[in-house]
Amino acid sequence: MYYAQINDNNVVFAITETSEPVSAPDMIEIESFDTSLIGCTYSNGQFIPPAPTPEPRHITVGAFFDRFGAAKWEILSSTDPLVQALVRDVSVRTFIDLDRPDLLTGLQMIQSSGFDIDTQAIVSAEIQPYERP
Amino acid sequence: MSTFSQFTNGNRIKSIQRGTIKLAAGVNSATATIASVDTTKTELRMLGAISNSSFSVAEAFVRISLTSSTRITANRYGQDSYSEISWELTEFI
Numbered sequence: 221m222y223y224a225q226i227n228d229n230n231v232v233f234a235i236t237e238t239s240e241p242v243s244a245p246d247m248i249e250i251e252s253f254d255t256s257l258i259g260c261t262y263s264n265g266q267f268i269p270p271a272p273t274p275e276p277r278h279i280t281v282g283a284f285f286d287r288f289g290a291a292k293w294e295i296l297s298s299t300d301p302l303v304q305a306l307v308r309d310v311s312v313r314t315f316i317d318l319d320r321p322d323l324l325t326g327l328q329m330i331q332s333s334g335f336d337i338d339t340q341a342i343v344s345a346e347i348q349p350y351e352r353p
Numbered sequence: 354m355s356t357f358s359q360f361t362n363g364n365r366i367k368s369i370q371r372g373t374i375k376l377a378a379g380v381n382s383a384t385a386t387i388a389s390v391d392t393t394k395t396e397l398r399m400l401g402a403i404s405n406s407s408f409s410v411a412e413a414f415v416r417i418s419l420t421s422s423t424r425i426t427a428n429r430y431g432q433d434s435y436s437e438i439s440w441e442l443t444e445f446i
Contacts, residue, residue, distance in 0.1 A: 235373045236373075237372060255373050259375065
């Protein structure tokens, strides 16, 4: 006997092959050991697949600096203590998460230090394959 | 040459059950229901695990336990990513 077990939100979290029938309200009998049902929502006798999760918007540190465009070298060699701190902070990261809430604030701090960068474009531009970690 | 009986310590198999449990992000424990077994005569084996955690062993390392005659519980320390584990149990006569 094969069962899909659902949680309180009716989402399948376990697939089990038992040696005998099991009777429980959270155990839905299925035809085979189908682990692709994990994550599906059980509704009106149907297993509904989850919506695809968006791919993380991560880029390499180098790709992030490249997004500064013509201002890149000026920013990286800036003597402004605030800009230096931001560059150092970014440099020790494994990757840059473009959806991180404080990223835009950091870019705006660089902008307010007199550097001509397009903060929205840096954060929102489509990620190219070569930019990914 | 080894015989099947040696592998099972001379005991005969009464039942075999298997399954997969997913610990979704935000969850650090889940319990799967099984057909009733005698826990004193049952061996639970973890077959393997996968996780989308890149960095944290607290999320990728999962423990499974036969917590009662009808329950297998999987748990872990962290819960920022998902983990999925496969198990199999053998109940002897």
